Amino acid sequence: MKLSRILAAVTLAAALGGWATGPAAAAIPASPSAPAPDTAPEPQARMIGEELTASVAVLYTSDRQSRQEIRHPGAAYVKVHFSQLRLAPGDYVTVSNPAGTEVHTYHGKRTDGDADHTQHGRAGFGAMSIDGDVAVITLHATGKRSADQLTKRGYGAFTDGYWRGYSEEEIIANNPSPRSVCATDARRNVVCYQTSFPTEYSRSRAVAKLLIGGGGSCTTWRVGSTNRLLTNKHCFSTQAQVASSEVQFNYQCTTCTGTTAGAGTKVSGSTLIKVSPGSSSQLDYTLYSVNNFANIGSFGYLVLETTASATGQRIYIPGHGDGSPKRLSIYEDTQGGTQCTIKNANINTYNISYSCDTSGGNSGSPVLNANHKVVALHHLGGCPNNQGAKIHLIYNDIKNDIVNS
Structure with missing residues (x-):
């Protein structure tokens, strides 16, 4: 099983097929749009996190499972955005916490029983958030891997970013x-x-x-x-x-x-x-x-x-x-x-x-x-x-x- 840790934001991955359902974005904003302020007394919405870029590829290997982590130390939650899932029929991806007590499952094509997801105005979809500072992305191969799947980088699960939840101190600093x-x-x-x-x-x-x-x-x-x-x-x-x-x-x-x-x-x-x-x-x-x-x-x-x-x-x-x-x-x-x-x-x-x-x-x-x-x-x-x-x-x-x- 391959395992690596993504500790910082890197470049965007290209959006391909599979789950891609909207227009591709040229870049990810540094943070999501905040609810608009108003005159006093003030509306009480809150910004509790920000969006970061992260180009992560979970590729097929000779093992039944391969995985990557998106880790942001101290984050209250991690919410992964997939730009593409290109998987063999029956294969699937999970997004979970390290303990496996919170798990969200997604197939290459939407399947009954898959977890909910969110849409963000660009190709792909947002997986449901994971509480804590680590999201583990695991590709599960249920059948025999083809030569194309093992040698070509177009197959697998690809992310272009994630959201991370602020600490209590950051929430205060970002929300006068x-x-x-x-x-x-x-x-x-x-x-x-x-x-x-x-x-x-x-x-x-x-x-x-x-x-x-x-x-x-x-x-x-x-x-x-x-x-x-x-x-x-x-x-x-x-x-x-x-x-x-x-x-x-x-x-x-x-x-x-x-x-x-x-x-x-x-x-x-x-x-x-x-x-x-x-x-x-x-x-x-x-x-x-x-x-x-x-x-x-x-x-x-x-x-x-x-x-x-x-x-x-x-x-x-x-x-x-x-x-x-x-x-x-x-x-x-x-x-x-x-x-x-x-x-x-x-x-x-x-x-x-x-x-x-x-x-x-x-x-x-x-x-x-x-x-x-x-x-x-x-x-x-x-x-x-x-x-x-x-x-x-x-x-x-x-x-x-x-x-x-």
Whole structure:
């Protein structure tokens, strides 16, 4: 078995056939497109990674398997982009972590059972991301290798780049943001509330991390019982952006003081259904669907409150601020202290306000009331008036596109 480590970005590989489905790009940008900024209070999207070039070829050998690694020390994740797969029928490529606990499989021609993938406006496709700083690309030969396969470099799996996730320090450096943690950060890993707030914990299962184009991050969630998800318009708003994105359910720590999480369940964006009119300070929603919807059915869904909320109502917010494992905002300042409430149910035409802690990456989080229905779609940060778009107004826009029961 051949093994080598790719430690730095190098030149682009040529895009050939196989999985190549779009126009070839002349070069890969240094980082993916960031959601556009707006006036204060600010939208709370987050950049959590960047794209790098890497020309990697995994070629046939006399062994049944050959492999290469893309290694970026300290990366939170590695997401590989293949420019081409040129494989014999039945042969396949896997992208995995070194332990083999997260594995995504792809054949030379799309086959039932293959993992989801993402599209990025150029030839080839993005494999689903691998949590951690090493992605192992393995070519699996199931039959006899031909002389052409062994001697010609046109056969095998070829990459032209990858995305790597920033460290916590890099996320802070790359995301100047308004003060959205009001006083002391009272957010905790969702598992901290499994016993004390069991329904809040259970409802949070429908909430997922959104990885946009390989480098941007927001929060998203299932709305209603069908294949429908909501996030913010300022997170993404086009079909191309939906197709370039991953949705990661069950990305959460298993202990209250934990800092790392398992990979959970990842699916890719499928179809853009509806986008709100107006600016990011208004309703600011995107409704869309995902591929392999059956894979996320066990995480449940949320329903929308269809009437206006009132000042003083208790609320809580599950989400992936900073692209981190899922946390819950239940208390405003300290554990066991004042619980989050709506400060102003009519701060303006479109929004309610609250001091419940959020941060960049919480964009798209659901704001739920004591009856565990969604009352707002969080999207603007800036203490003391973090804001969410009024969900009963969003409901009026999308009620014919969802099953809200």
